[in-house]
Amino acid sequence: MRIGEVGLLTNDVVKLSNFYKLLLETENGSNDTVHQTILAEETMLTIYNDGSVKNNKNQNMCLAFTVNDIDAEYEKLVNLGVEIIEEPKLRPWGTKNMSFYDPDKNIIYFRSFNK
Incomplete structure (x- = not known):
């Protein structure tokens, strides 16, 4: 078994996703405001707004x-x-x-x- 993904819940998906795209020097082609997935080598980072206030x-x-x-x-x-x-x-x-x-x-x- 291995960890398939790490998820971050946020109020601002675009802002946090853009930070991680810069940090990981990658692009996911998305500006979705609710859910973005960023792949870095074999690890998937998901940034998601589930509707609750963080x-x-x-x-x-x-x-x-x-x-x-x-x-x-x-x-x-x-x-x-x-x-x-x-x-x-x-x-x-x-x-x-x-x-x-x-x-x-x-x-x-x-x-x-x-x-």
Whole structure:
């Protein structure tokens, strides 16, 4: 068994989808205001407005992405005006991690493995 998809519920599908399209450097050809699916390699990210009001205090979940060059990704995020939580930092277990918020205040982690 494997996870087939990660879904983010939001009040603003277009805004959050556009952020992830920039972040993942991909395009889905959609500007749908209710539901968008973004494919990045083998993982599907779905952004959906189910009609309920979200408070954007997503404190019980995070998304983590493995990247090749965390320092380059950090510079890209800074240039996009993304709110950084923690700058890239080498961890005792051998990865270099950083964290930031998406437009809905979901916590996102980037990590890279030392080679």
